[in-house]
Amino acid sequence: MTEKKKTYIEDIERTLYDIKDEDRSVYKAHSGLTEDVVRDISTRKHEPQWMLDFRLKSLDVYNSLELPTWGPSLxxxxMDxxxxxxxxxxxxxGSWExxxxxxxxxxxRLGIPEAEKTSLGGVGAxxxxxxxxxxxxxxxxxxxxIYTDMETAVREHEDIVKEYFMTLVPPKDHKFAALHGAVWSGGSFVYVPAGVHVEMPLQSYFRLNAAGAGQFEHTLIIVEPGASLHFIEGCSAPKHNVTNLHAGCVELFVKDGARLRYSTIENWSRNMMNLNTKxxxxxxxxxxxWVSGSFGSHISCLYPCSVLHGENARCEFTGVTFASxxxxxxxxASVIHAAPHTSANIxxxxxxxxxxxxxxxxAVKVTKNAPFAKCSVNCESLMLDNLSRSDTLPVxxxxxxxxDIGHEAKIGRISDEAIFYLTSRGIDEEEARAMIVRGFVEPIAKELPLEYALEMNNLVNIELEGTIG
Amino acid sequence: MDDKIFSEIPMRTWRWLGVNEARVPENLSDNVKKQQILVEAGQKDEVVLVNREGSQLEVQVHIADGGELHLVNAQLVPADTAVTSRVKVYVGKGAKFSYTTVEAGARHTAAELTVDMAGDDSVSDIWGLYFGDGESKIDLNYVIRQKGRRTDANMQVRGALLGKSEKIFRGTLDFLEGSKGSVGRENEEVVLLSPQVRNRSVPVMLSHEDDVDGHHAVSVGKIDEGKLFYLMSRGLDMADAQRLIVEASFNPVIDRINDEALKEEIDKVLMGRLVNG
Incomplete structure (x- = not known):
């Protein structure tokens, strides 16, 4: 039997992301996690006492919790x-100059200042x-x-931050939430007043340059009743030969009748452990x-969670993951239906x-308080060789x-019938295969902001050499 | 393994969901019934196991190349009893394993099914039914491991939950490396009949092989109101209409049983409990 030819999908072109800058940091904490390190971070940020107390309490929680017993090996x-x-x-x-x-x-190089000029309402870097x-x-x-960095928010909008900070993701949630609570630094704070529609997206970009470092940015967004916002988050890092850690935390408060779109393209380098909580x-x-693209990192654990707390609250989750x-x-993703008539689409x-x-x-959880909840989950996996693994574990x-809950999942390769159908319509075979791969990710690509959709097209750079499979 | 754990899911997930392990039921009888079933190469067999008194059932099945077995496992124990069932199956080259299982009794049921589709071109056709009422707990863990080339696995499960019953169904299709050309389908349909029930469904699909075709689906909800309306407009009262719809959903499973007396017994138990629930 002749060996079937395969269509290869190239890895994302990483040259742009892998350029390292010289590490010219003015200060680095000691490696490892101690009370001195936590106090030091707080002192350098001139934080109020309550935040230092919060950090120290989180450190205690961190030390008391075990690593997760599920998921990829860590x-x-x-940490030392x-x-x-x-x-x-x-x-x-506030000036690039x-x-x-x-x-x-x-x-x-990452195109952030240019994007700010043309299509963004605000930028954080x-x-x-x-x-x-x-x-x-x-x-x-x-x-x-209000769109500012978290440190400024702690100083200038202390009451709001104090009311919301890590209430949705409490440190005791899991070990890396506790770690985040102890050493968080940076991140964005957004507050959209009632009835205000932010017409152009806001974008924060996170870049981790130093080798062997962790990034623990905190994103806190509050969209008041009837308001709307599109927030974009981008992440990248150059590749080092030591492990880097990203344990960010994103807390989003969407009030009555408000709408928030949160788009992320994560393209961390292949030495990164990405243990993020959203x-x-x-x-x-x-x-x-949610629009979520996971392309980079060595290990990722990322499951944005939506707590549908008010009647008729809705969640739309669109995600694509490319593991090489x-x-x-x-x-x-996870969704918790906690009120009547809530609905979700994953x-x-x-x-x-x-x-x-x-x-x-x-995880889709429907509580007793959520009659008439509706949830539809659809996940599809494409495997391109038998060296790889693809697993699906929904609960x-x-x-x-x-x-009314429905779940559907598929795994496999491109069917010969689909190729046959397209070729019988006059499309040449190679183009037919390319169309199918593009079609596979198309539901996700169409939800992405234009520049990211283009990035994803570059990602799915297909070398046409016979069938997939 | 913790001796309180009866069975574990092949891939763990968040602990708060409580689905990683099936626990050994409390007050389980010491009565262990063990059975070995060997189907010789090219032979065809049917074995019917009915558990009416409550015991720990342990079954080992070996189906040699080209053999065929239809195993019926009906659990009809009294409603105040605890029961377990563990069935391990080896399916050889070109062999076929058909399984029809009914979980219709017990206060607490834990059941594990493991099917190793070791042979090329082997077939597994699994049909299960569960019915929970009162405060019953049903905890099921079915795993099909597809090792051979061109294996064909089908797992179809129907269930209904009444009263304050709780159920966990874990169904795993595991395409192992080398299972080229294999297909697997899994489908669970659950009808919820009371506001106090709790249903957990975990359809797992694991794949280490690209040349496979896997599909799973779960549908959980109340009885379709359109169907109810139609039947009631034909003169049936609400209870009869509900019963008819649940019966229709169970029929594809029950119809696989050839023993008419057993079929009737199961039907009587299920419909009696449905009316009383």
């Missing part, structure tokens, strides 16, 4: 080797542990929109839309190749009888 993570705080040689500014040249060059640039359009400020609390008639050689990407695609491991993991937990 044996390669040695991780530097939890790296202060770059730059102060936060004032950002040090080498750091600005990095963000130039974090380099290692601190935000180095933040700006927002004047007319948004006039409408009362959660949204959605009130009555509110809508959370040396990657174990464990991604998915739609994901995963591709694994060259020994990559992709896992779709999800549905439904209390009560007034729920």
């Amino acid at each position: 044996d390669e993570l040695h 080797d991780i530097v939890t705080y790296v202060q770059p040689d730059a102060k936060m500014t 004032e950002v040090p040249e080498d750091i600005k060059d990095t963000f130039d 974090q380099y290692d542990s601190e935000v180095v640039y933040h700006s927002i359009q004047e007319d948004m400020v006039k409408q009362g929109v 959660r949204a609390l959605v009130e009555k008639d509110g809508i959370i839309e 050689k040396g990657q174990n990407l464990d991604t998915g 739609n994901t695609r995963t591709i694994s190749k060259a020994g990559g491991m992709a896992t779709y993991r999800s 549905m937990d439904i209390e009560g009888d007034e729920a």
Whole structure:
């Protein structure tokens, strides 16, 4: 029997992301996690006492919790080797001209300042542990929109931060939430007043340059009743030969009738452990839309969670994961229906190749308080060789009888019938295969902002050499 | 393994969902019934096991190349009894394993099914039914491991939950490396009949082989109101209409049983409990 030819899908072109800058940080904490390190971070940030107390309490929780007993092995993570705080040689500014040249060059290469000119309402840029640039359009400020780095928010909007900070993802949630609570640094704070519609997206970009470091940015977004926002988050890092750690935390509060779209393209380098926690609390008639692309990192554990807390609250989750050689990407979503008539729609695609491991993991929980909940889950996986793994592990937990829950998953390769159908319509065979692969990720690509959709097209760079499979 | 754990899911997940392990039921009888079933190469057999008194059932099945077995495992124990069932099956080259299982009794049921489809071109056709009422707990863990080339696995499960019953169904299709050309389908349909029930469904699909075709689906909800309306407009009262719809959903499983007397017994137990529930 002749060996079937295969269509190969190239890895993402990483040259752009892998350019390392010289490490010119002005301060680095000792590696490892001790009370002194935590106090030191707080002192350097001139934080109020309550935040220091919060950090120390989180450290206690961290020390009391075990590593998760499920998911990818985290044996390669040695916290004693991780530097939890790296202060770059730059102060936060509202002008790119004032950002040090080498750091600005990095963000130039990533296209951030250009995007700000053309399509964004505001930009935040974090380099290692601190935000180095933040700006927002004047007319948004006039409408009362606040978009700033978390440190400034703690100082200038202390009451709001104190009310919400790590209430949705409490430190005791899991070991890396506790770690985050102890050493968080940087991140963005967004507050959209009631009824205000932010017309252009806000974007924060997180870049981790230092080797062996951790990035623990905190994103806190509050969208008041009837308001709307599109927030974009981008992440990347150059490749080092030591393990880096990302344990960020995102807390999203979507109030009555508000709408928030949260788009992420994560393209960390292949030495990164990405153990991120994202959660949204959605009130009555509110809508959370997640668009999540996971392409980078060595190991990822990422499952954005939507708590549908108010009647008629809605969640739309769209995700794509691409796992290649040396990657174990464990991604998915969870939804908790906690009020009547809440609804959710989860739609994901995963591709694994060259020994990559992709896992779709999800939880749909319908509580007793959520009659007439509706949830539809659809996940599809494409495997491109038998060196790779693709696993699907969804859980549905439904209390009560007034729920309508459907789940569907598929795994496999491109069918010969599909190729036959397209070729019988006059499309040449190679184009037919390319169309099918593009079609596989298309439901996700169409939800992405344009520049990211283009990035994903580059990602799915198909070498047409016979059939997939 | 913790001696309180009866069976574990092949891939663990969040602990708060409580689905990683099936626990050994409390007050389980010491009565262990062991059975070995050997189907010789090219032979065809049917074995019917009915558990009416409550015991720990342990069954080992070996189906040699080209053999065929239809195993019926009906659990009809009294409603205040605890029961376990563990069935391990080896399916050889070109062999076929058909399984029809009914979980219709017991206060607490834990059941494990492991099917090793070791031979090329082997077939597994699994049909299960469960019915929970009162405060019953049903905890099921079915795993099909597809090792051979061109294996064909089908797992179809129907269930209904009434009263304050709770159920966990874990169904795993595991495509191992080398299972080229294999297909697997898994489907669970659950009807929820009371506001106090709790249903957990865990359809797992694991794949280490690209040339496979796997599909799983779960559907959980109340009885379709359109169907109810139609039947009631034909003169049936609500209870009869409900019973008819649940019966229709169970029929594809029960119809596989050839023993008419057993079929009737199961039907009587299920419909009696449905009416009383």
